[in-house]
Amino acid sequence: MTAPDAAGLRRLTRELLAAHPPATTDRTDFLKARFDAGLAWVHYPAGLGGLDAPRSLQPVVDEELAAADAPDNDPRRIGIGLGMAAPTVLGYGTDEQKRRFLRPLWVGEEVWCQLFSEPGAGSDLAALGTRAVRDGEDWVVDGQKVWTSSAHVARWAILIARTDPDVPKHRGISYFICDMTDPGVEVRPLRQITGEAEFNEVFLTGVRIPDSRRLGPVGEGWKVAQTTLMNERVSIGGARIPREGGMIGPVARTWRERPELRTHDLHQRLLTLWVEAEVARLTGARLRQQLVAGQPGPEGSGMKLAFARLNQEISGLEVELLGEEGLLYGDWTMRRPELVDFTGRDAGYRYLRSKGNSIEGGTSEVLLNIVAERVLGLPVEPRNDKDVAWKDLSR
Numbered sequence: 001m002t003a004p005d006a007a008g009l010r011r012l013t014r015e016l017l018a019a020h021p022p023a024t025t026d027r028t029d030f031l032k033a034r035f036d037a038g039l040a041w042v043h044y045p046a047g048l049g050g051l052d053a054p055r056s057l058q059p060v061v062d063e064e065l066a067a068a069d070a071p072d073n074d075p076r077r078i079g080i081g082l083g084m085a086a087p088t089v090l091g092y093g094t095d096e097q098k099r100r101f102l103r104p105l106w107v108g109e110e111v112w113c114q115l116f117s118e119p120g121a122g123s124d125l126a127a128l129g130t131r132a133v134r135d136g137e138d139w140v141v142d143g144q145k146v147w148t149s150s151a152h153v154a155r156w157a158i159l160i161a162r163t164d165p166d167v168p169k170h171r172g173i174s175y176f177i178c179d180m181t182d183p184g185v186e187v188r189p190l191r192q193i194t195g196e197a198e199f200n201e202v203f204l205t206g207v208r209i210p211d212s213r214r215l216g217p218v219g220e221g222w223k224v225a226q227t228t229l230m231n232e233r234v235s236i237g238g239a240r241i242p243r244e245g246g247m248i249g250p251v252a253r254t255w256r257e258r259p260e261l262r263t264h265d266l267h268q269r270l271l272t273l274w275v276e277a278e279v280a281r282l283t284g285a286r287l288r289q290q291l292v293a294g295q296p297g298p299e300g301s302g303m304k305l306a307f308a309r310l311n312q313e314i315s316g317l318e319v320e321l322l323g324e325e326g327l328l329y330g331d332w333t334m335r336r337p338e339l340v341d342f343t344g345r346d347a348g349y350r351y352l353r354s355k356g357n358s359i360e361g362g363t364s365e366v367l368l369n370i371v372a373e374r375v376l377g378l379p380v381e382p383r384n385d386k387d388v389a390w391k392d393l394s395r
Helices: 006-019 027-036 055-067 079-092 095-107 221-237 248-257 264-291 299-327 347-358 364-375
Strands: 112-115 131-135 138-146 156-162 173-179 185-190 199-210
Touching: 006 027, 006 055, 027 095, 079 095, 079 112, 079 156, 079 173, 079 221, 138 156, 138 173, 156 221, 173 199, 173 221, 221 299, 248 264, 248 299, 264 299, 299 347, 299 364
Parallel strands: 112 156
Antiparallel strands: 131 138, 131 156, 138 199, 156 173, 185 199
């Protein structure tokens, strides 16, 4: 089967809309039909939500569907599944795993979370201590994970665990898909500076994971995890947004609508940040174009760095622009939200929540090292644990 061109995708999209009119079709049924038509991820293989078409043609489908007011799959709620789990399952999953997980993931019937970071293994993720021990056809997992977004609503988790403590830390890790409803999985909320608990800590006690839910070979979980992490940084820092989308939008609107708040100094700072936000947006578009030719590279780390810095500087400017109003905080209720809504909340929320941007998805310090070593080609930082078995490392 020949991959369709732009005209072919438009035709297929219009056929989908004719067969399943958005105004009269159940939202979930429409999304399932879209996946089955290969119009979910057009660059994915046929039968797995795609048509083996170039990734660059996805906007052709999206524009036709948007014009018809077709429902989307609420990508903010299922961002971890879309941006991290799906490309990893596609790259390392068996045919059976791809068929089982990709459709309900894309449709949004099953939410995913990420069980990577641990209390003693955040920035140095490869030092993780959660153990997975083989027992027949299962792996028995014990350990603790932390900073887990959406764990309280997730059905599945991507999980890395240590399967061999006798080799250096990067070589003794394996990658699994964990059922969050299994016995031994306990999710506890972590209340944040915003008052909410979108993050969680997860305790794993004797959790049995079938070997059929392992992704990639035993002991090569770090390699698999790199696919997840690189896609994560692209999805965080390189998201497709319109001009004045994201954090710069509310500040620009306030500036235009409330001239009494303006000062010369704030004007100069707003101009600088507006230009930087636009440069970051266009750089993100270029990064997505580069993805058409292959896998995400370390450039995504640079985008995520810029995203964190800009969000923090823009939200700080917004609070300062609003003066006394900027010190108000709308709601300190302890809630466990399903998604992070930067633009739909008040300035105080944006200011507080953006503090986490330089930690989540890889700390800015770690990402600076990645950019220095893998983009700029600077010397690698010296390591004294490269050839030391994990069990012999001081902790």
